[in-house]
Amino acid sequence: MLYGCQHRGRDSTGFALYHEATADQLMLRFLVGDGSEAKGAIDHIKEILQEYNATIVEEETIGNNYRVRVIFTGDIQAFSYALDHAAKVISVGSSLEIIKDIGDAHQVDERYHVQSSLGTHGIGHVRLATESDVKPEAAHPFWATGFADIAIVHNGQITNYWKMRRALESKDFEFRTENDSELIAVFLAERLSQGTPLEAALAQSIEELDGTFSFLVSTKDELGFAKDHLAAKPMVKYESDELVAIASEEVSLNRLFPGQTISITEPLPGTYFTWSK
Amino acid sequence: MVQVDLATLSVTEANRTMRQLAEQGHDLEVINPDARHHIGVGLVAPVKVHIRGSAGYFCAGLADGARFEVDGNAGWGLADNIYHGSVVVNGNASAIAAVAIRGAEVVVKGNLGSRAGQVMKSGTLCCGGNASFMAGYMMYGGRLIILGDSGEKVGDDLTGGEIYVGGKIQSLGSDVQQTDIGRDESDSVMEFLERYQLPFSGELKKIVNAGKKLRYKNEEARTRPIPFFTFSGTADYWNHKVQEDIFIKSQIGRYRIRGYGASRPLPHFTDLAFKHDLSAAGTDADVLDKIDLETKIGDKSGATPLSLSMPVMIAPMSFGALSKSTKVALAIASRLSRTSENTGEGGLTDDQRREADQIIMQCLGGRLGWNIHDMRRANALEIYISQGAKPGFGGQLMAKKVTKELAEIRGIPAGIDLRSPSRHPDILGADDLIIKIEEFREATDYKLPISLKLGAGRVRDDIKIALKSGADFVELDGSQGSTGASSSEVLEYVGIPTLAAIQEALDGLAEIDGSGQIPIVIMGGIKDGADVAKALALGANATAVGTAAIIAGGCISCMQCHVGTCVVGIATQDPEHEKRYNVPAEALHIHHFLENVRWQLASIVDGLGYTDFRQLGRDDLVALTPEAAEITRLPYAPEYSRKPKPFAQFKTLLTERF
Numbered sequence: 001m002l003y004g005c006q007h008r009g010r011d012s013t014g015f016a017l018y019h020e021a022t023a024d025q026l027m028l029r030f031l032v033g034d035g036s037e038a039k040g041a042i043d044h045i046k047e048i049l050q051e052y053n054a055t056i057v058e059e060e061t062i063g064n065n066y067r068v069r070v071i072f073t074g075d076i077q078a079f080s081y082a083l084d085h086a087a088k089v090i091s092v093g094s095s096l097e098i099i100k101d102i103g104d105a106h107q108v109d110e111r112y113h114v115q116s117s118l119g120t121h122g123i124g125h126v127r128l129a130t131e132s133d134v135k136p137e138a139a140h141p142f143w144a145t146g147f148a149d150i151a152i153v154h155n156g157q158i159t160n161y162w163k164m165r166r167a168l169e170s171k172d173f174e175f176r177t178e179n180d181s182e183l184i185a186v187f188l189a190e191r192l193s194q195g196t197p198l199e200a201a202l203a204q205s206i207e208e209l210d211g212t213f214s215f216l217v218s219t220k221d222e223l224g225f226a227k228d229h230l231a232a233k234p235m236v237k238y239e240s241d242e243l244v245a246i247a248s249e250e251v252s253l254n255r256l257f258p259g260q261t262i263s264i265t266e267p268l269p270g271t272y273f274t275w276s277k
Numbered sequence: 278m279v280q281v282d283l284a285t286l287s288v289t290e291a292n293r294t295m296r297q298l299a300e301q302g303h304d305l306e307v308i309n310p311d312a313r314h315h316i317g318v319g320l321v322a323p324v325k326v327h328i329r330g331s332a333g334y335f336c337a338g339l340a341d342g343a344r345f346e347v348d349g350n351a352g353w354g355l356a357d358n359i360y361h362g363s364v365v366v367n368g369n370a371s372a373i374a375a376v377a378i379r380g381a382e383v384v385v386k387g388n389l390g391s392r393a394g395q396v397m398k399s400g401t402l403c404c405g406g407n408a409s410f411m412a413g414y415m416m417y418g419g420r421l422i423i424l425g426d427s428g429e430k431v432g433d434d435l436t437g438g439e440i441y442v443g444g445k446i447q448s449l450g451s452d453v454q455q456t457d458i459g460r461d462e463s464d465s466v467m468e469f470l471e472r473y474q475l476p477f478s479g480e481l482k483k484i485v486n487a488g489k490k491l492r493y494k495n496e497e498a499r500t501r502p503i504p505f506f507t508f509s510g511t512a513d514y515w516n517h518k519v520q521e522d523i524f525i526k527s528q529i530g531r532y533r534i535r536g537y538g539a540s541r542p543l544p545h546f547t548d549l550a551f552k553h554d555l556s557a558a559g560t561d562a563d564v565l566d567k568i569d570l571e572t573k574i575g576d577k578s579g580a581t582p583l584s585l586s587m588p589v590m591i592a593p594m595s596f597g598a599l600s601k602s603t604k605v606a607l608a609i610a611s612r613l614s615r616t617s618e619n620t621g622e623g624g625l626t627d628d629q630r631r632e633a634d635q636i637i638m639q640c641l642g643g644r645l646g647w648n649i650h651d652m653r654r655a656n657a658l659e660i661y662i663s664q665g666a667k668p669g670f671g672g673q674l675m676a677k678k679v680t681k682e683l684a685e686i687r688g689i690p691a692g693i694d695l696r697s698p699s700r701h702p703d704i705l706g707a708d709d710l711i712i713k714i715e716e717f718r719e720a721t722d723y724k725l726p727i728s729l730k731l732g733a734g735r736v737r738d739d740i741k742i743a744l745k746s747g748a749d750f751v752e753l754d755g756s757q758g759s760t761g762a763s764s765s766e767v768l769e770y771v772g773i774p775t776l777a778a779i780q781e782a783l784d785g786l787a788e789i790d791g792s793g794q795i796p797i798v799i800m801g802g803i804k805d806g807a808d809v810a811k812a813l814a815l816g817a818n819a820t821a822v823g824t825a826a827i828i829a830g831g832c833i834s835c836m837q838c839h840v841g842t843c844v845v846g847i848a849t850q851d852p853e854h855e856k857r858y859n860v861p862a863e864a865l866h867i868h869h870f871l872e873n874v875r876w877q878l879a880s881i882v883d884g885l886g887y888t889d890f891r892q893l894g895r896d897d898l899v900a901l902t903p904e905a906a907e908i909t910r911l912p913y914a915p916e917y918s919r920k921p922k923p924f925a926q927f928k929t930l931l932t933e934r935f
Contacts, residue, residue, distance in 0.1 A: 007314070007711065007712065007715070008708040008711070008712075009708060128707055128708055128711070128745055129745070129789075130707045130738075130741050130742045130745055131738055131741060133788070133789050133790070134789075155706070155708070156706075157706075212705070231372070231390075231391050231410075232705040232706070233705070233706065234352075234353065234371065234372070236371075249312065249333060249334070250312035250333065250350060250371075251311065251312040251313055251314065251333045251352070253312070254311040254312040254330075254331065255311070258284070258309070258311060259284065259308075259309045259311065259330075260330070261329075261330045261331055261348055261349040261368075262331070262349075263368075264331075264350060265369075266369065266371060266388075266390060269391065269409065269410060
């Protein structure tokens with residue numbers, strides 16, 4: 001599907017993939033760079049792991065990522081904020097792994113063997129870097145900083161970004177970028193952590209976030225979308241008994257069914273929906 | 278019927294093949310379309326095209342005469358700007374179906390996405406299902422038939438044309454009303470539905486313009502124009518112009534409108550000076566033979582570039598704001614001085630095309646005058662995002678200027694206070710812009726350079742998008758740039774000066790390692806060869822002159838361009854006024870002015886010891902004011918602004934410093 005959407009951007013590509021969770025285990029992914037820089041970052045990460053009594057189950061360095069599975073049962077928010085001071089955290093989750101880097105979908109797939117990964121659901125993104133430089137940390141999907149297993153991909157612009165961010169910061173949530181997609185992720189994660197169902201959190205996002213956006217959110221068990229009232233950012237959906245697929249354009253969805261005419265629908269402006277695993 | 282297989286051909290190859298086959302009269306069948314974009318763009322032969330599946334963005338865009346049928350769905354901008362022929366979609370169409378169509382019949386059997394028929398001029402768009410919000414937004418003519426429900430704000434700010442709704446009208450847009458439907462109309466709609474086998478048995482409701490926003494309610498009092506030089510540059514708060522301004526506002530109760538750009542003093546190229554002694558410059562009669570001023574612009578992605586005898590173009594100004602005679606004079610001058618003319622918003626007339634050797638055709642959000650045939654006879658295309666005089670705002674053309682001829686070219690009703698949309702229907706983000714540029718490339722077979730015109734607002738961000746969009750060059754316009762009509766507060770206070778604009782553009786590119794990767798043509802208040810030389814030294818690749826060119830051609834700077842009764846026949850469509858304009862004489866005046874700019878530029882390049890204008894650089898410049906130094910980060914050296922008399926003393930000063 002991302003190949004079909006490549007014309008919208010080929011600066012960076014990312015995937016948020018969900019696997020079956022193992023009890024009391026967390027998969028952590030970091031951006032550590034190369035060579036000695038990577039070694040320093042990994043050493044630093046391990047110090048934090050020790051400090052928080054996280055036991056390493058398996059670890060791997062792939063591309064410029066460091067990926068480590070740990071046994072951890074403490075406060076994930078404090079743990080992940082601490083980790084983030086050691087190296088750039090890409091994702092934290094019992095079943096979530098985010099893979100993202102600069103390059104188009106083919107290049108990132110080749111570097112990280114995305115095709116060989118098995119799982120239940122996921123979201124992906126191709127990025128056209130327009131305001132900032134092309135950097136792996138600016139690629140989507142965004143992890144909801146501080147919250148396990150929540151990821152987001154987003155097309156659009158949140159115009160009340162600073163207002164919303166300050167409100168969340170006053171509740172001691174931290175932000176790692178100035179990207180509005182991270183804001184959406186943290187906004188939703190905060191609502192979910194308060195016990196709000198994803199569906200209701202999406203409804204609130206449409207009313208409270210200002211701007212123009214189409215976004216997808218995924219959690220361990222759910223997948224959802226929201227589209228603002230102006231609907232300036234496209235979104236189309238294919239749904240059958242076996243599969244739900246959502247993309248910016250039909251040309252992406254059609255990649256799943258080459259040569260066929262598929263029945264798709266376009267979510268109406270100001271609407272949202274969720275699916276459970 | 279000949280098959281074209283998109284499983285084996287790229288869309289570009291398929292479109293080329295389709296064009297060739299269509300010219301030979303073959304009907305076409307497109308298989309494996311898989312919702313790809315730009316299928317059938319620019320097809321101008323009366324053949325049938327059957328698309329066996331879904332089509333992506335801009336299917337049948339900029340076509341003329343062909344009859345398309347799409348088995349599946351269609352993406353954004355179905356039948357964009359189509360002239361004649363028909364498009365039938367058996368599924369749904371996404372946003373802005375039939376955007377800016379100028380004729381043709383577009384039928385969508387399923388539902389329509391938002392803003393269907395935006396800025397359409399004539400023809401019919403019909404949908405069997407429901408339409409999303411703002412169907413018929415800012416339409417200028419034609420008819421829109423919605424057999425299902427209308428969606429919110431149907432017909433918002435439409436100027437002309439009719440909307441018929443079979444189902445529920447969710448809500449009416451601004452300045453529209455529901456009205457009775459005549460027997461003839463109803464018969465004509467039913468005949469259309471029958472022809473396309475669309476079953477319908479209910480009652481149609483008709484929506485038309487309500488006439489409340491087409492004209493400004495209160496006319497602005499005419500005053501004896503107080504010319505530019507008597508009110509600009511003074512620290513006097515309650516001068517005559519300010520008093521006049523307050524008085525007129527007290528009478529009309531709305532913003533005022535005038536022509537020209539920012540008139541208050543702003544940092545400008547005048548606030549820069551050359552570091553080196555130029556006292557010898559201008560003494561060499563053969564300077565033009567020594568200095569290379571030739572430049573090509575627009576070949577970044579393989580298109581045929583504009584070939585300019587000097588890095589000075591004529592800025593975009595429309596037939597509409599200006600009289601046809603003025604546009605012809607500018608065209609002649611551009612040919613004589615071997616540079617380029619630009620259509621502005623007003624479309625391309627045969628006279629302009631005949632007289633100009635190189636012409637850039639501008640595409641705006643209202644798509645006024647925009648069409649495939651004129652695109653193909655232009656030498657470059659320009660996507661107007663905004664302009665320096667009023668960044669972020671749409672165009673205005675007062676009723677007096679919207680004559681029958683002009684209305685016809687633009688495809689709008691005559692005699693309205695024309696307000697053009699402030700944004701493009703199909704460019705709502707950088708990714709959309711890429712797809713739009715690709716459509717124009719498909720339509721013109723990748724032969725024409727495509728530029729982006731940016732009004733100076735958030736230049737640092739915009740230039741990065743421009744670089745990523747794939748455009749061949751950027752035209753950047755600062756707030757000293759003029760316009761035919763805008764609100765006076767906007768002219769004065771919205772946007773940033775030209776000097777700041779070029780610096781921000783260069784800084785923005787540097788931030789993403791994009792320096793030198795996209796040529797920048799800077800404009801807005803450039804008045805002579807010295808300004809041009811300074812702009813080039815700062816880092817622009819070329820410049821354009823608009824106001825200076827029309828002043829050279831007789832403009833008296835009264836700033837009443839919007840009124841339509843220009844005493845010298847420039848900013849008018851009134852034949853009585855226009856006949857005062859002597860085209861051959863003014864063309865020569867503009868040409869002479871351009872030649873003077875050339876000579877000044879060459880002399881400065883020569884005086885600095887260079888042989889090519891591309892050798893000019895920041896090191897050649899200093900700033901004379903703290904503001905200009907702050908903006909450009911050039912060294913602040915006010916001593917350079919000392920009057921050059923006595924000349925010897927000035928020379929000594931220079932010698933002492935260097």
